[in-house]
Amino acid sequence: MLAAHLAPLAASFFSLLAIASLLLSFVMLGSRWLKDYLVAFALQSWLIALLSAAVGYYGGYHELYLIALLTALFRGLLLPYLILRIIRRLNVDRELHERLSPSSSLVVGALLVLFAFVVATHLGSSLGLAGTVAVLALTVMLSMKLIGFLMLVVRGEALSQILALLVLENGIFLGSQILVPGMPLLIELVILFDLLVVVACFGVLVRFLVMHAGTSSAHNLRRLVG
Amino acid sequence: MIETATTPVAALLGVILLAPLLAVLVCLGTRRPRVAEYANLIAAVLVLLAVLRLLPAALAATRTFWGGYLIVDPLGAWVLLSVATVYLLASIYAIGYMRHLNEDARLHRFYALFAGFGLTTLSGPLMNNIGVYWIAIELTTLVSTFLVCFELGRESIEAAWKYIVVVSGGISLALLGIIFFYWGGSLHLGATYDLTWAALREVAPQLNPTVALMAFLLVLVGFGTKVGLAPMHTWLPDAHSEGPAPVSAMLSGALLNTAMIGIARFIQVSDAARVGLLPRVVVVAVGTFSLLVAALFITRQMGIKRLMAYSSVEHMGVMALGFGFGGPLGIAGALYHMLGHSLNKSLMFFGAGNAMQVFHTKRISRIHQVLARMPVAGLLWLAGAVAITGAPPFGLFLSEMTILRAGLATPNAWAVFVMLLLLIVIFVGFLNHFRAMYFSPGVPADLSPVTARASSHAHPLSLWCIVPMWLAVIPLLVLGLWWPAAFAHYFAVVAAQLAGPGAP
Numbered sequence: 102m103l104a105a106h107l108a109p110l111a112a113s114f115f116s117l118l119a120i121a122s123l124l125l126s127f128v129m130l131g132s133r134w135l136k137d138y139l140v141a142f143a144l145q146s147w148l149i150a151l152l153s154a155a156v157g158y159y160g161g162y163h164e165l166y167l168i169a170l171l172t173a174l175f176r177g178l179l180l181p182y183l184i185l186r187i188i189r190r191l192n193v194d195r196e197l198h199e200r201l202s203p204s205s206s207l208v209v210g211a212l213l214v215l216f217a218f219v220v221a222t223h224l225g226s227s228l229g230l231a232g233t234v235a236v237l238a239l240t241v242m243l244s245m246k247l248i249g250f251l252m253l254v255v256r257g258e259a260l261s262q263i264l265a266l267l268v269l270e271n272g273i274f275l276g277s278q279i280l281v282p283g284m285p286l287l288i289e290l291v292i293l294f295d296l297l298v299v300v301a302c303f304g305v306l307v308r309f310l311v312m313h314a315g316t317s318s319a320h321n322l323r324r325l326v327g
Numbered sequence: 328m329i330e331t332a333t334t335p336v337a338a339l340l341g342v343i344l345l346a347p348l349l350a351v352l353v354c355l356g357t358r359r360p361r362v363a364e365y366a367n368l369i370a371a372v373l374v375l376l377a378v379l380r381l382l383p384a385a386l387a388a389t390r391t392f393w394g395g396y397l398i399v400d401p402l403g404a405w406v407l408l409s410v411a412t413v414y415l416l417a418s419i420y421a422i423g424y425m426r427h428l429n430e431d432a433r434l435h436r437f438y439a440l441f442a443g444f445g446l447t448t449l450s451g452p453l454m455n456n457i458g459v460y461w462i463a464i465e466l467t468t469l470v471s472t473f474l475v476c477f478e479l480g481r482e483s484i485e486a487a488w489k490y491i492v493v494v495s496g497g498i499s500l501a502l503l504g505i506i507f508f509y510w511g512g513s514l515h516l517g518a519t520y521d522l523t524w525a526a527l528r529e530v531a532p533q534l535n536p537t538v539a540l541m542a543f544l545l546v547l548v549g550f551g552t553k554v555g556l557a558p559m560h561t562w563l564p565d566a567h568s569e570g571p572a573p574v575s576a577m578l579s580g581a582l583l584n585t586a587m588i589g590i591a592r593f594i595q596v597s598d599a600a601r602v603g604l605l606p607r608v609v610v611v612a613v614g615t616f617s618l619l620v621a622a623l624f625i626t627r628q629m630g631i632k633r634l635m636a637y638s639s640v641e642h643m644g645v646m647a648l649g650f651g652f653g654g655p656l657g658i659a660g661a662l663y664h665m666l667g668h669s670l671n672k673s674l675m676f677f678g679a680g681n682a683m684q685v686f687h688t689k690r691i692s693r694i695h696q697v698l699a700r701m702p703v704a705g706l707l708w709l710a711g712a713v714a715i716t717g718a719p720p721f722g723l724f725l726s727e728m729t730i731l732r733a734g735l736a737t738p739n740a741w742a743v744f745v746m747l748l749l750l751i752v753i754f755v756g757f758l759n760h761f762r763a764m765y766f767s768p769g770v771p772a773d774l775s776p777v778t779a780r781a782s783s784h785a786h787p788l789s790l791w792c793i794v795p796m797w798l799a800v801i802p803l804l805v806l807g808l809w810w811p812a813a814f815a816h817y818f819a820v821v822a823a824q825l826a827g828p829g830a831p
Contacts (some may be wrong), residue, residue: 103518117809162518204494218332220541227537228514245501262492269499273506280510282517292502295462302469306491307485309476319492322485325565327624327633 146176183282217243360434398455423791501549507542567636572680610651617644626756660729678708722806
C-alpha cells in the first residue's frame, strides 16, 4: 500500500495535513461560536482537498485531483455557504446550552485522541505498519470520529449537530485518502453528493424546527420518551 | 438502460426500479391528489407482481446486471418480497388514511416521497457494490425523514430530527467499517478494485483478523442502528410513532429488513474471514439485548404506536438471533420471520391507525371497547396482536420455534433460554394492553371529553383501511398452518449460499 513506503518528504507533508485537520476539530470543540465552527470546518475541508491532491500527486492516482477539486468546491465552499445562510436566517451565533463547557470538552477530546491512538497502534502493529503514516491516518480518522460524536452529545444547537455530523464524515474522508487512495471514483463521488443531500435535508428540517417547534436547540426536543 | 430487455430478469428489474420512479415523477408533476395516490398504487402492484416473477429466477441462479452494480440473488429477492408486500399493503392503506387527514393540498408530495421511499428501499437489497448499498441505505433515511415529519406537528419534527441525526451518525460508522474492509482487501487485491459482496467474500480468508473483526463490529453497529437493534434503537420508537400509519408500516416492515440483509451478508464475510466466534456472539448478544429492552418498554408502554415500535425492536432482535445462530434452521427461521414480520407489523400499524381515526388519541388508556366501535377492523387487529406475540396458529409462531430450535445446537444456547423467557414476558405484556383496550369497561362518554368529541364525529372506516388488514391477516394465517415446501426449498438454497467456509 501507498502509506507504507513513501518518500520522507511526502510522509511528513501528509502528517502535517492530518495533524492540522485534527487541531481544527479541537478548535471546534473549544469554541462556543457557530461561526468559529464553520470556519474551522471549511478550513478542514480545504486541508483534506489539499491532502487528496497530494496523495494523487505522490501516489500517481490522477482521479484524486478531481476528488480534491470537488471536495474543495462542495465541502470547502458550498456546504459552508449553505450553513452560513441557515445561521444568518436563524439569528443564532453562539452555543447557549452546552452540556459540557468547552474547556472540559477539550480535555475529554484529548482523552479520546489517546484512545484512538491506542486502537490505531494496535491495528497498525498487527499489520506490520507501525511507525508509518498509516498509523497516524488511522489515529486522526478515529479521533475525528470520536470528537464528532462528542460534539453531537454535548452540543445542543441544531446547527452544531449538523457540523458534528460533517466532522464525522471529514474524518472518514481524511483517513480514506491515505489508507485507500485507490477506492473507486464512483463511490467517492456519490458519497460527496450524498453529503450535499444530507445538508440540504438538514436545512429544510431546521426551518421546520424553527417554524413549527419554535426552537433551534435540539435540547428542547425532549417530549418523546419511554 | 439495463443490458438488454430480452432477458426476462433484466426486464423485471426494470419494472421494480422504474415503476416507483415513474410514480415519483407523476406525483411531482401533478397537483391532483387522486392521480398521485393511484399512480403510487399502480407502481406498488407492478412491483409486487414483478418481484413474484423474480423469485423463481433468483432461485435458479445468482446474476449481476448493469455492469455488476445490481445483483439478483435468493437472499436479496426474499427481502424484496417482504418490501414489495409491505409497499403494496401500505399504498392501499395510505389512500384511506391520508384522505382522512385533510391534507389534500400537500398529498401529491406525500405520494412522491412515499414512492421514493419505496424505490430506495427496494434498491437496497439489489445493490452488489457495498459502498453503493451504504448509499442506498442512507438515501432511505433522507427520504423517510420527510415522511416522518409530514404532519408538521412539534412531536413529529422532533422525531424526524432524532431520526436523521441518530441514523446518519450511526450509519457513518458503517461507512468506516466498509472502508476498513476495503483497506484490508486492498492489501491483497491491489489498490483499486470493486468492493462487491462476492469480492469481499473471496478475499475474506486473507484479511488480517484484527482489521476484519474491527470492521465487522463497526458495520454491525452502523447497520444495527438502522435495523433498530438495542442499544442503537433510540430513534425507532419516535419515528415509528410520529409518522402517518402507512409510513410507520413501511419503516417497520420494509426498511428494517433492507438494513438487516446487510448484517446477514457481513456475518457471512466474517465467517469466511475466520475471526473466531466473537462476531456471532456479538450478534446474538445484541439480539438478546433488543428483546430485553423491548420486553421492558412493551410492558409499561402508554402509546399505542410506540407499543408497535418496540415490538419491531423485538422482532429485529429475533431476526438477529436467527442470523446469528446461523445454520439451515436459523436462516430459514429468520427469513420466514422476516416475511411474517412484514405482514404482521403492517397489520398492526394499520389497526393502530384505524384506532387513532376512531378514538382520536394515541394513548392506550383512552382507547376502550374497541370491538363496539370498529367491529371488523377490531377483530382483525386483535388477531394480529395474538399473531405478533408469536402465538399459534400464525406464521410468527413457526418462525420463532424454528429459531429456538436452531439456537439449541449452537454454542450460544444460553440465548435460547433468555429468548424464550423474554418472549413469554412480551406475550403477557403486549396482550395485557389489548385486554385493557378491548374488554375493560370504558369511561362513560359524558365523563370523557375526548370520547364524546370522537363519537360525535364518528364516521365509518373507509374500505381502503380495512381491505389491507384482510390482505395481511390471511397469508399470515396460511403461513402459520402450512409451511410451503417451495419455501423450505428456497430457504435451503439461501442457507447453502450463506453457509460459506467457516460458518457453523
